[in-house]
Amino acid sequence: MKLTRREVLKSAAAASAFMALNGTLPDLAGAAPGEPDKWVKAVCRFCGTGCGVMIGVKNGKVVTVKGDPNNHNQGFICLKGAELPSIVNATKSRVTRPYIRKNGQLEPASWDEAMDLVVSKFKAAIKEHGPTSVAYYGSGQALTEESYLANKIWKAGLRCNNVEGNPRLCMASAVGGYYTSFGKDEPIGCYDDIDAATCFFIIGANMSECHPILFKRVAARKQADPNVKIIVVDPRKTNTARIADIHVSFKPGTDLAILNAMAYVIIDEELDNPRFYNKYVNFMTNDKKKVDFKAYQKFLQDYTPEKAEKISGVPADTIRKIAKIFAESSATMSLWTMGLNQRIRGVWANNLTTNLHLLTGHLGKPGATNFSLTGQPNACGGVRDTGSLCHLLPAGRMIKKAKDRAALEKQWGLKPGTIAPKPGLHTIALWNAFSEGKIKAMFVLCTNPAQSLPNVNMYTEGMKRKDNFMVLSEPFMDAETVKYCDVLLPAAFWCEKRGVYGCTERRYSLLMQAIDPIGECRPDVDILLDFAKRMGVDPKVIPFKNVDDIWDEWREVSSATPYNFKGMTRARQEKESGIRWPCPTEDHPGTCHRYVRGEDPNIPKDYKNKMWFYGTKDGKARLWMRPYAPAAEEPDAKYPMVLTTGRVIDHWHTGTMTMKSPVLRRSFPNAYVEVNIDDAKKHGIKNGDNVLLETRRDKMIFQAKVSDVCRPGLVFVPWFDKNLIINKLTLNAFDKGSKQPEYKICAVRIKKA
Amino acid sequence: MAIMGFLVHALPDDLEHVERVVGRMDGMTTYGIHNDQYIVVVAEFPSDKIDDEVNKIKDLEGVLTIYATYMTVEDEMDEEGNLETNVDIRKILGKKNTIDFT
Numbered sequence: 096m097k098l099t100r101r102e103v104l105k106s107a108a109a110a111s112a113f114m115a116l117n118g119t120l121p122d123l124a125g126a127a128p129g130e131p132d133k134w135v136k137a138v139c140r141f142c143g144t145g146c147g148v149m150i151g152v153k154n155g156k157v158v159t160v161k162g163d164p165n166n167h168n169q170g171f172i173c174l175k176g177a178e179l180p181s182i183v184n185a186t187k188s189r190v191t192r193p194y195i196r197k198n199g200q201l202e203p204a205s206w207d208e209a210m211d212l213v214v215s216k217f218k219a220a221i222k223e224h225g226p227t228s229v230a231y232y233g234s235g236q237a238l239t240e241e242s243y244l245a246n247k248i249w250k251a252g253l254r255c256n257n258v259e260g261n262p263r264l265c266m267a268s269a270v271g272g273y274y275t276s277f278g279k280d281e282p283i284g285c286y287d288d289i290d291a292a293t294c295f296f297i298i299g300a301n302m303s304e305c306h307p308i309l310f311k312r313v314a315a316r317k318q319a320d321p322n323v324k325i326i327v328v329d330p331r332k333t334n335t336a337r338i339a340d341i342h343v344s345f346k347p348g349t350d351l352a353i354l355n356a357m358a359y360v361i362i363d364e365e366l367d368n369p370r371f372y373n374k375y376v377n378f379m380t381n382d383k384k385k386v387d388f389k390a391y392q393k394f395l396q397d398y399t400p401e402k403a404e405k406i407s408g409v410p411a412d413t414i415r416k417i418a419k420i421f422a423e424s425s426a427t428m429s430l431w432t433m434g435l436n437q438r439i440r441g442v443w444a445n446n447l448t449t450n451l452h453l454l455t456g457h458l459g460k461p462g463a464t465n466f467s468l469t470g471q472p473n474a475c476g477g478v479r480d481t482g483s484l485c486h487l488l489p490a491g492r493m494i495k496k497a498k499d500r501a502a503l504e505k506q507w508g509l510k511p512g513t514i515a516p517k518p519g520l521h522t523i524a525l526w527n528a529f530s531e532g533k534i535k536a537m538f539v540l541c542t543n544p545a546q547s548l549p550n551v552n553m554y555t556e557g558m559k560r561k562d563n564f565m566v567l568s569e570p571f572m573d574a575e576t577v578k579y580c581d582v583l584l585p586a587a588f589w590c591e592k593r594g595v596y597g598c599t600e601r602r603y604s605l606l607m608q609a610i611d612p613i614g615e616c617r618p619d620v621d622i623l624l625d626f627a628k629r630m631g632v633d634p635k636v637i638p639f640k641n642v643d644d645i646w647d648e649w650r651e652v653s654s655a656t657p658y659n660f661k662g663m664t665r666a667r668q669e670k671e672s673g674i675r676w677p678c679p680t681e682d683h684p685g686t687c688h689r690y691v692r693g694e695d696p697n698i699p700k701d702y703k704n705k706m707w708f709y710g711t712k713d714g715k716a717r718l719w720m721r722p723y724a725p726a727a728e729e730p731d732a733k734y735p736m737v738l739t740t741g742r743v744i745d746h747w748h749t750g751t752m753t754m755k756s757p758v759l760r761r762s763f764p765n766a767y768v769e770v771n772i773d774d775a776k777k778h779g780i781k782n783g784d785n786v787l788l789e790t791r792r793d794k795m796i797f798q799a800k801v802s803d804v805c806r807p808g809l810v811f812v813p814w815f816d817k818n819l820i821i822n823k824l825t826l827n828a829f830d831k832g833s834k835q836p837e838y839k840i841c842a843v844r845i846k847k848a
Numbered sequence: 849m850a851i852m853g854f855l856v857h858a859l860p861d862d863l864e865h866v867e868r869v870v871g872r873m874d875g876m877t878t879y880g881i882h883n884d885q886y887i888v889v890v891a892e893f894p895s896d897k898i899d900d901e902v903n904k905i906k907d908l909e910g911v912l913t914i915y916a917t918y919m920t921v922e923d924e925m926d927e928e929g930n931l932e933t934n935v936d937i938r939k940i941l942g943k944k945n946t947i948d949f950t
Binding site for chain 1: 851888890913915920
């Protein structure tokens with residue numbers, strides 16, 4: 096029987112679903128996939144899950160995307176990932192040549208004209224005001240090689256530590272949490288733990304919409320074993336909560352009290368694990384003093400379930416119940432993301448979640464781990480690991496530590512003292528300084544700060560100044576920041592270049608180039624190399640000819656640290672679908688669990704204990720006594736409700752990519768405000784009515800979605816919509832430790848418009 | 849026409865009902881219930897219409913979510929490899945190929 100082309104494609108689509116389900120092809124007529132000219136291995140462009148994809152190319156165009164059955168996602172992708180062909184082919188909205196702003200308008204320019212102007216502005220700023228007057232603002236969506244290169248150009252080449260990026264806005268509190276608890280950043284466990292956990296403690300994360308493929312894996316685990324328990328702690332009744340055994344709704348910002356109360360119950364009910372914490376844990380006060388277990392017990396007296404109920408609104412019995420389930424499970428896995436991170440007490444919230452694992456010993460065995468989810472495809476591998484933030488150096492080294500600077504200077508072949516000892520400005524401080532005209536020249540790459548910064552009006556006003564300069568490397572012409580840049584560079588998009596993405600579970604996967612860049616677009620690595628050359632950076636410092644050279648140096652740099660992934664050669668990356676670090680040699684399979692003897696290659700096989708937290712001086716993890724503290728802007732008589740923001744399933748970040756897909760655009764064409772039924776009645780608001788939202792920063796009208804998703808007193812607005820930029824209303828108060836802003840909570844008032 | 853392969857993830861008690869309803873929808877072909885929680889489905893619609901149909905499935909009682917595995921728009925590309933649904937940059941830039949500073 097001869098099949099039509101359409102029937103072949105249809106069979107291939109069904110076969111792909113069966114492959115994802117069972118790893119085998121069904122007996123479908125024509126199931127042999129309708130092959131394009133070539134399949135190219137890559138990683139999805141969107142969230143931090145890092146799903147492997149195969150890109151089908153025909154006649155030089157991307158026509159098909161399917162899940163990579165050999166990567167962790169086992170062939171599955173979400174609807175956003177499936178829409179990548181539409182987005183790649185939205186070529187008419189691409190920036191295809193450089194532009195220079197003249198008399199307020201962006202006008203076409205040649206590459207030479209644009210780069211000459213950029214370099215003249217950076218050189219002038221450095222000559223007149225010193226190296227701290229310039230900055231780089233990068234992205235958790237840039238390739239690893241791009242971030243590593245920019246970091247080296249600035250910190251070693253220009254001697255400037257003003258290197259920041261949007262991961263400061265989403266992951267910094269998780270970094271702070273891991274660092275303070277274990278002495279090193281990045282998760283201990285991996286996605287495999289989902290398949291072995293018997294309890295999932297999901298707090299401050301809406302996995303069903305923000306990490307759908309991991310949510311599928313959690314749901315599959317529950318399906319396979321109905322005894323598996325799922326606890327969801329979230330002020331919103333999301334789709335994630337629908338599969339939970341217990342959904343705990345609470346007054347926003349009070350989860351610190353709930354987590355401490357859970358610890359109280361675990362000890363009070365004698366469900367703690369002294370064998371674990373006596374061996375592996377130090378108890379620390381908030382002011383960094385080592386104390387004993389009794390002092391911790393005393394600290395927890397302020398957090399009995401009854402006292403926590405008064406703070407959080409969660410019944411004491413519910414707190415007892417979830418604490419028992421957490422502790423009594425044979426393997427508990429915590430999962431969290433922005434609900435904990437985007438807070439002025441984000442590091443504390445991370446610490447208190449980790450405390451529950453240290454207290455119960457739910458660490459270092461299959462299914463038992465504390466796992467922070469990430470929001471961007473390369474926040475972990477690209478920015479956190481390469482140290483492309485103002486206080487970091489590559490592979491977990493710190494700028495403020497002389498020993499770390501010296502070690503890197505030696506590896507980079509720099510004169511001692513080349514790297515400036517003072518950390519640069521963190522994101523909010525950096526954009527404050529830019530808005531005040533103190534930062535004179537800023538290089539923005541692969542991110543959209545004019546929409547994504549909190550309290551964004553004050554920063555877009557700063558971007559309009561005539562005495563500062565911003566160059567933007569960006570693929571899409573309608574990105575909000577394009578309105579404000581002085582020079583616009585046409586960046587090659589996702590599948591038009593080659594490099595690495597590193598996802599949440601320490602997995603580094605190579606994205607192979609599928610098609611040529613359109614127009615005059617260049618990969619960001621090429622743009623940065625050109626910038627360094629024109630700036631006169633010593634070619635010995637930046638000796639790279641191409642993206643693979645950068646990867647090879649980065650592998651070598653990592654080998655002197657516990658991150659060691661020297662074994663991830665390009666040849667191996669091309670063959671395999673992602674490898675988890677540490678991976679010291681070419682025959683090493685990668686590491687599931689860090690800090691565990693027999694798994695982590697940093698621990699000698701004959702080490703005396705099963706675990707070794709080698710990031711700390713004495714090899715012990717730290718359990719922190721973090722008190723409850725309120726949000727930066729609590730509701731009051733004038734602004735009596737709480738505004739929170741986040742993602743929806745069909746859009747990603749500022750919508751510059753997902754709004755190009757007609758499917759996704761029509762699914763959620765505009766931002767809206769989610770209002771609780773009781774609040775809607777109180778304010779005379781019906782579903783679809785226009786509602787005025789007003790905070791101390793700005794006011795804006797949104798269409799109402801009335802439901803029971805938000806608890807009374809809380810409203811939610813997604814942030815993808817460039818026509819309704821909710822960040823005009825959000826707050827730029829930030830965590831003192833992580834410097835991450837509190838997007839998740841600010842005071843608001845609403846009325847029918 | 850775009851073609852999408854996907855799994856519908858539904859609550860166990862609603863699976864059979866969901867499969868029946870999806871199977872009756874125009875443009876949808878179902879390939880049975882699997883692993884007691886998924887229905888394999890292939891959808892065929894113009895890419896600017898497929899969302900309406902997929903959203904109908906998402907809105908069915910008992911459906912938790914949808915996982916895609918495959919999407920092709922091969923049939924919808926013109927000779928230049930563009931989709932009809934492309935955003936026209938001229939609408940953004942205006943006739944002068946410049947951007948107003950706002």
